[in-house]
Amino acid sequence: MIEQGGLGQKIKALRTAAGIPLSVMSERTGYSVSALSKMENDRLGLTYDKLTKLTNALGVDIGSLFTETPQTAAYAGGRRSVARKGEGRSINTGLYDYLYVSPELSHKRIVPIKGRVHAATLDEFGPLIRHDGEEWIYVLDGVLEVHSEFYEPEILEPGDSIYIDSRMGHAYLSRSPGGTEIIAVCTEQPGTLGYGDQLATDQNPQASAGKKRARKPRSR
Template sequence: MPPKRTAAAVSSSLRPQARQPAASRLGFLTVGQTARILGVSASTLRLWESVGLIAPVRSNGRYRLYSPELLKVLKRIKYLREVQHLNVPGIKRELGPATGPRAAKEPKPLGPKLQRLRARAGFPLVDAAKRAGISTGFLSSVERGQANASVATLQRLAAAYGTTVMDLFQAPKGRDRLVRPADRRVLEMHSGVRMEMLSSGATMLQSMLFRVAPLSGSDGSYSHQGEEFIYILSGKLEMWLDELECFVLNEGDGFWFESTLGHRWFNPGKVDAVLLWINTPPTF
């Protein structure tokens, strides 16, 4: 038998707006409501805001509020990101005038650097794309700054060109024993992955600090010579080896594997995964 309802409960059910958030009554959506409608995480919305794609209004309590007009812009951004595979500069060009006053410092574009590496290796566009397992059109878009390559794609391109992803950091030639946080070389991709070099001039290892946004990752498998060690500083990381073994690494976990195994990784959590990643020899 269903539980009895009091008169107050019945009266409350006749006033549905009284139970809605104040933002909804004013025609705005909260960050949680907006994320559910779009099928993305709240952290993704904050990431799009931090790179200057959107600028939601703020309530008196400083909560983010999203108007119906901004929701249309967000749907367009999601389409350009997931279907057209455009990076932030490409999305901004498609959107036209800025959707808000906030702006963020753009990562240095990788396209020109990749184009120079391909030219130095002597590969036509078609051959380079085939070696990396991507389409010629996509590689052309990456080199022109209209699309963003994943970590896996960057590694395969670098290997095809006879170099490493580390060469994309444009690190100085010196051998500094001490590297302070402000002096770290950074490689940041709009796919939600940020890599910081922790050492300069080391010849037998690569040491990097990775920050992986929620629901972001390598977007594909890659392999190379050597061995790797990962230590999870915070968050969690899902690691697949040869598509046969899956490991979920949590804060405080250490993980070792042979680099020759095909490996791909992904952050299944709701917060950034921050990890120390060491390769030896420096083949990544």
């Protein structure tokens, strides 16, 4: 299992190698320099929303955090990855245990995660989280309590699932002793212009403008 230390050190190494000061990372992510320092020094949990912001700010794929070997080319045809039971890269954030599946594939359109939710109250969980994209959560074992910004809490039992817009504040709590086991599938929102995308479009204003137009709020 990769504990928080492995991730914090990897993020710091990537940032240092890229010559990006903490002050610039703060501007790109919205996190304070103090919070970023705590993340790199294993004193602040790195949940999925934080990881996506940090990797976007670094201009790297999230899979870069979970493998020491070169990743499969981003758009190679016919890619595949077989993951046997328990295989993947595991981390513990305190609130969740995460198992990232098929981490060797870079730039996946979906991020499959098997997890165990431990937080039992909103006070323990902290502020609702939000990030780009959408996600589907399926309960394998235990009872899950789903809080979201615009809806009343939902109680999910084994076999139940929920699909949400990840930009809406949300939190997952366990109502079962020992935690609740879930499958999560997260995806980036089509047209999202993260910092990593910006690196590729700085020299192409027309492409950048197209992506910005794609981010206009949908009519309700």
